[in-house]
Amino acid sequence: MDWRFKVANREAWIGVALAAINFLWWYGFAYGLGSGPVSEYQFIFGMPAWFFYSCVVGSFLMIILVIIVVKFFLTEVPLDEEEDHS
Template sequence: MDKKPEKDPRFAVAEREAVIGCVLAVINFAWWYGFAYGLGSEKPEDYTYILGFPAWFFFSSILGFLVMLVFVFITVKFLLKDVQLDDRDDENGGAKSA
């Protein structure tokens, strides 16, 4: 009888963290798209300016970058786990079980 090998628990952590990364990318794109096309759809003569940049650029790119920095910092600090990457099995005294 063929016995399925046990799935390494590190894969579950990696899959969860990959989903978190994809969610962050979607949030970043939605933020950028919303402000860039929402505020940038006016005529250039009607733009408002913040620190010399058009408001759409300031909110989508500059402020968006800062907001994403905070999101990524919070994600790394509180959601991601430290995982051992070597093949050691601590229950067997450091040797990998066969």
């Protein structure tokens, strides 16, 4: 098996983990803070707190996480066919 498949598999799992973190963050704040009556909502910059934390803060968090992952965990892999130099 080509070594690049192992790298691609690891990086795919990292992508799945990032998607899971994004979903859990969004779900936790959207349904955790947003499940009460509207009259009890707190507002941040004119937005309900659940929306601000789940969507606005969550977006910035994911952007930062993706930058960190790309910079430190993903590796550049050549896509051209390797020549056998035996």
